[in-house]
Amino acid sequence: MGTTGQGQAGQDADEANGQTVKRRSAASGFLDALRLSVTSGVTGAALAALVVGVIMEAVPVFVTGGGVLILIGVVAGRRSPAGEEPPAGRLALARIEDLRATNGEMADVPVKFRLTVAPDDRPAYRVKINQAINLVDIPFYRPRGTAVVTYRPDEPWEVRIVTRPTPEWSRRAEEAEIDSAPESTLVSDPGVSEGSWCVLCLLAFLAGAALVVLLFRGELFTSGDGEGAAAKPPSSSSSSTSRTFSTSTTVSGPSTSLLTFGVMRVTAMELEARVDTAYVTAITIEDHRMAVRGDSTRPVSETVHLQSLPYELFPGLVREARTTLGVRDPRSWRIDVTPGTGAGAGPRVRVTVTGKEGTAHLDADATGRVTDRRVAAGSRDLR
Template sequence: MTTATVETPTGAAPLDLARGFLTGGVIGASLAAFVVGCTLGRVPLIIAGPALLAAYALLFRLAGAPRRAREGARAPLTALALIDGREVLRTGRETDVPVRFDLSVAPDGAPPFRIRFTQDVHVSELADHRAGAVLVVRYAPDRPWLLRIVKRPTPEWEDRAAGAVLEPAPGPVVVADRKDGCLWSLTTLLGVLLGAAAVVLLMRAELFGKDTDAPAARPVASSSTSTSTSTLTVTATVTSSATGTVTFGPGRSVLDRGVLREAVQSLTGGGDGKQALTVVVREQLLTVVFAPEGVSAPAFDPRSLPFDRVPALVEEARTTLGVDAPHTWQLSAERLAGALTIRIGVTGAGGSASLEADGQGVVVRRSPVR
């Protein structure tokens, strides 16, 4: 008796590893593009993520079409097989349990061969799959390790199996259960991580802000100067008054030591007599409305503000007025009632509150959340 030489299926080949890495990279890049697009509000990125994944899936499908056509042109072979041995791998409450079979397959007009594979079997059919029983199997002619037991054979094959007497086939057992190990999974995971990292690196400037590590420059008094760290604009209004603003870029706040004083001095030019009607301060914005020349108005010298007390006043307003999770604050200074009044308003999830201080930075009134 001669035996067939059946090639044992190998693990992950280099081509499989490359395909897994590419697939992981596309998945990682697509997911990262979608998440980054949602974070930045960039509609093209939101669309590009799923579109890239769909395009890759289509190309993958088209690339495998010739192979599937060749396989479809070959009709699967049906044969009888003798159960040399079996092992139930797991038992429990499941109706189908995995069973490892050792079979001797006897194809019509071809040498027999032995094969080991695993297939789920219903618990009620385990008695029919005992050692020594003859079964009907089906497999691809060029890939016999994809062999499967036919659960419902045709009457012709069922009669053949019932009257067949088979002998165990000689030769080695071909192990059909493919073992890729961890290499393919690790390669695919590496592709996912690198694909996601590539998108994040490309969009890092918009995600984390430009020049966040560079020290912020001082504001420069100019009507047209604009930099990435600070800008200053002074424009004249129709009422002949002037409004000066200083905007600080990321990484610098008006509450930093000496920053507010420098910003006010950059607007006043260090000269005397430039009076302000209102000074409004936010986290990264200073606005000064100057009094028109020759007009009597309740103005004050913006350089007389208690700059050193401003950070403490803001902190007190944020922490002692009962505002839950405060997220915005605003300081306004004016002299409408005669004396200089500094008012700090805080807004958060629990509502709004405010406190008032005099020209020396001493708190004179608190209005907590009600």
């Protein structure tokens, strides 16, 4: 099911659709900002009138300020509960372009996704979302995979991954092949950020209050110099990324092991945050130590995505290697994950165990399925 990559005409349609959504959203955002500015300014002026009326003992000024505040409260009270319900979300398929977990302290892990959403009734487009995914379900979401999502036609940036789709949509997701949409089709919420809304409200509020004070400055016998401190632009710092990198971490405590459920994935998240990338060229896991290596010049196809590995299945592979490869009393074990060779090949997982009979290993693919075994040379049990 190719939903994008349909030639120049398809790309032009995607870009035109994205521009239309952005124009509509920009107009709506401008009207919201204008309405908020007017309301904040009038509120500030009304409060200032109350204060000025008390200081000057001017009843008309006090009554005017109080009346305006009551009017604003009545209008706001009538608008709040009467909003129309937004259109219901629609189901669609989406290609996972990239994903990155941001925390691992709870069972539901916040993950940043970059998706290509391919609705049935409109051109495909790109979107970035944040969604909490259960720790056990994370291995099912991999780059270039297909997921079932819901989206709102009027606000296409409102996209959520359906973690438990119906059998029909699950079948469609398994059979679908979705092409990546152009970066120019990326949509995002055009609304002003919460911090910008607060600044806008504050400025309008202060402007309204200052206007009333200036009108009655003669009667108040005071004058003030309004000194507005210009906001300094945020300082920016740049750091150079080395060509190659490597780092490791050790799990402390005699009773703590990376084979404990969830510990491997949490440790991988810590290493990802340390090297500031999810794409590495090698991963080594031992009982109390995990290490990663990488090369920033290597293409993505020649790397391993840290969060796409089925860490929850690795303890079972270690247990199988320790009991079925002829090493009766394994002294140590190690997991090595490297990029696959060949087009479309996933990462290769090798579990190595060492004992007095020698060294043995088994190989598995990115889903935890065993693909090869090599028993210890000195083993009597050649299973």
